[in-house]
Amino acid sequence: MSTLLEVRDLHKSFAGEPTLAGVDLALKEGERRAIIGPNGAGKTTLLNLIGGQLRPQAGHILFAGQEISGWPPHRRAREGIGRTFQISSAFPSLSLSDNMLAAAQAGHSWLHYAPEARRRAEQLLELLALGAKAALPVAQLSHGERRALEIGLALAARPRLLLLDEPTAGLAAGETEGVTKLLQSLEGVALLIVEHDMQVVEKLADSITVLHHGRVLAQGSTLEIQANPQVQAIYLGKAHAET
Numbered sequence: 001m002s003t004l005l006e007v008r009d010l011h012k013s014f015a016g017e018p019t020l021a022g023v024d025l026a027l028k029e030g031e032r033r034a035i036i037g038p039n040g041a042g043k044t045t046l047l048n049l050i051g052g053q054l055r056p057q058a059g060h061i062l063f064a065g066q067e068i069s070g071w072p073p074h075r076r077a078r079e080g081i082g083r084t085f086q087i088s089s090a091f092p093s094l095s096l097s098d099n100m101l102a103a104a105q106a107g108h109s110w111l112h113y114a115p116e117a118r119r120r121a122e123q124l125l126e127l128l129a130l131g132a133k134a135a136l137p138v139a140q141l142s143h144g145e146r147r148a149l150e151i152g153l154a155l156a157a158r159p160r161l162l163l164l165d166e167p168t169a170g171l172a173a174g175e176t177e178g179v180t181k182l183l184q185s186l187e188g189v190a191l192l193i194v195e196h197d198m199q200v201v202e203k204l205a206d207s208i209t210v211l212h213h214g215r216v217l218a219q220g221s222t223l224e225i226q227a228n229p230q231v232q233a234i235y236l237g238k239a240h241a242e243t
């Protein structure tokens with residue numbers, strides 16, 4: 001498998017305070033990587049740098065071999081980087097279908113692509129197990145259904161890489177299970193998932209990157225990371241790190 005995303009020596013400071021201090025990360029086509037680490041470690045900042053919502057002070061981000069760190073978010077999206085946000089991007093008063101259609105249609109001319117977009121919207125709602133609710137307004141969905149829809153809206157543009165920031169945060173156990181299964185069912189999409197729930201990480205991730213104070217503390221398989229004493233000390237709570 002070829003490398004899809006490569007982050008090299010990435011630096012980001014806010015008001016002179018370093019949040020990311022030289023992060024390296026490489027992701028293969030179709031790989032599922034979890035990013036874990038304590039609050040404030042820089043996980044969301046890293047996703048924002050890859051998605052283009054923020055610009056780094058130094059370092060490189062290569063996507064499919066191209067340097068993208070100067071590109072605006074919409075160009076990155078067009079090239080195949082999808083993103084879900086904590087704050088919903090769906091229109092609550094519109095139906096699931098219309099929301100999905102708008103997302104599937106984004107960046108294309110209505111006339112030319114409408115039938116293809118409609119098929120794509122229908123397929124995605126089925127994949128999300130929301131086909132039966134296609135005509136309902138988004139406002140009537142449960143929290144978990146809404147989270148699934150957000151993922152579907154991001155998938156509508158056929159991303160090669162999907163960035164997910166805590167996709168199961170605030171969900172009930174059954175809803176977490178649903179979102180986890182949905183993500184497991186995706187094919188041909190690399191995932192970079194910030195996730196605090198280690199059970200979700202275990203089910204989903206091929207590999208884990210641990211961020212701590214804006215640096216990569218460890219990287220490896222789930223088993224390797226769980227067995228790493230430094231990781232246990234700072235994150236998994238099996239021992240207490242010195243202050």
Ligand SMILES: Nc1ncnc2c1ncn2[C@@H]1O[C@H](COP(=O)(O)OP(=O)(O)OP(=O)(O)O)[C@@H](O)[C@H]1O
Pocket residue numbers: 014019037038039040041042043044045046
């Ligand atoms: N836009 C911003 N302006 C100023 N400081 C910021 C900004 N974004 C992030 N930071 C700072 O960078 C640090 C890392 O934040 P970030 O949100 O990336 O952490 P995180 O690992 O996602 O944490 P959490 O697990 O709580 O979501 C924090 O100290 C935060 O205050």
Ligand SMILES: [Mg+2]
Pocket residue numbers: 043044045
């Ligand atoms: Mg965060």
